[in-house]
Amino acid sequence: MAAVLPLQPAAVSSTPESTPAPAPVASATPRRSRGWLWLVVVLIVAAAAGYGWMQWQAKLERDRAQASDAGQRLDALDGRIDSIRRDQRAQVQRLQQADATNRVLRDELLGVGQRAALLEDTVSKLADPDRHGAQALRLDETELLLSLGQQRLLIAGDLDGARRAYALAGHVLDGVDDPAYLSLRQTLQQERAGLDALGVEPRVKAMAELDALAQTALAAPSATVAHDEPLAPWWRRAFASLIDVRPSDRTVAVQPSDRIAATAGLQLEISLARAAAERRDEAGFRAALQRAEAWQARLWPESPSLQQQRTRMRELAQRPLSLTLPTLGSTLQQLRQLRAAD
Template sequence: MSISPDDTPAPDTPTPRRGRNAGLWLLVLVLLAIGSYAAWRRWHAREQDDAVAMRQQIDALSERLNAMRTEQRSHARRLQQADSLNRVLRDELDGITQRAALLEASVEKLADPDRHGAQALRLDETELLLTLGDQRLRIAGDLDGARRAYALAAGVLEGIDDPAYLSLRQTLLQERTALDALGADPKVKAIAQLDVFAQDVTAPVEREVAAQTSLAPWWRRAFGNLIQVQPTDRAVAVQAADRAAALAGLQLEISLARAAAERRDVAGYREALRRAGVWLHRLAPGPAVLARQRAQLQTLAALPLSPAVPTLGSTLQQLRQMRAR
């Protein structure tokens, strides 16, 4: 098969256009790269601006937060001061309330008809005299002074005509009867009996010793300084010096007991009498005399030194209750 010259392919004529297209695409790519770079730079600059603005906002928020914290602390201090002021005001209000209550009570007492006139003065005087009598008997043991104070109180109370105080006069009469029934002061009785015992014990000692010496057999009078006969259960002072020392000790203990009785010191009084009984063991010549003297000591130790009145102070308590009502 032969090929004619007309059948040969014609050369490609659009080659220049294909080169222009490639350059155009290259230009587009370059423009796109430049645009992308410019857009990236713009975006990056915006991001930096946003970061700066965000940082500024954070700093502003931090400053504002610090200011709010400072303001909060200031408010807390003000609240604390206000709380303290409220507490002080509350205390002052309580004090004012208490003073108002006291004033109201004072006004009520002043408005009480029993607080006016001669009756109020007589009641005050009666209460004062009853208090004096009660204290004189309880503290000083002055029975006569208490009787005088109660007698004066009874005289003052008789001048009140109000029948509401009739039971008070009866109570005062019973209390005065109990005081009169006591007789002498128990302390005076105890001291008097103690003096009688001291005279009974210390005075006859030397006479008994002299009598026993004169009535002693010849062998005791001859050998008394060499031989001593004593009971086995106690040591009796036989020599004159020993008996003088024992007698001085007994007198000293009796004096201490008398001083304790003056003070109404029951414990000291009984302890002094107990020590006096120890000296009696050395002075008593015989068991019968010793038993009698010890019984006397026990009787003395059992004596009361203060008056005992169970109803003491009942009139004063009743008067105060009536005035309180």
């Protein structure tokens, strides 16, 4: 508040014009009061502005926090949506696999049903007394054994295996009491007799003879036979160590390198003949033996031993490599005809 100055007493005048006016003191007090008022107003406005600015900054922080939180929530939602989509695709794949599995199981179930129907039909046929179920089983087994024996003989050349199969077929066929199959037993006995008469399988026999002939053919003399003249001229006896006179038409190899090459060629042709015999190639077998005979002439001089080996080799080339049995398969064919007629 403004201080009030004391007024000094003035001279009293009788006239009204001489009285002093207090106007200047009264005008100074309101001016000072208005200045303080404006200052207070400015402070209030500044405080309000600061408070508003602080509230605005706080609101901005809250908005930024809410925006960040919303972004995180959106990212989390996107991740969950992607996970749900992956799970959905996995479920679709599982459903497709389950559908495929169901189709396969349905097909298998249909197959099992068909096989069960076939088995039921077969069992009903076997249980039918008019069809003689036990006899049908024995005939089936006989047909199977005859087929196995024929295949082992023709394909593998297993003569012993074919004989065993035919023997088992004979034992099974003995259990059939139907007189209609009596002729079948006689045919089977004739076919078994033909198999027993074959002795050794031709291919095995030919290979054994080829091995024996190869051992003899490869044991060629190391040098040519000397001349048989007991009394040669003196000039031949004198120069025999320096000059060797031979006919130009002789093909026997003398040089070591030539004899080694001829021996290798003979061994190669014998190996080719053995391979041809293994695969039952009669044409290749004969051609290999002819070439081996030509190589043998390069190693052996003309002699009775060479002629004997040539004769054996030519006889061996004419040997068959496959079985020739006219009655082979006749029992199986007759059995099938009898069963087709029933």
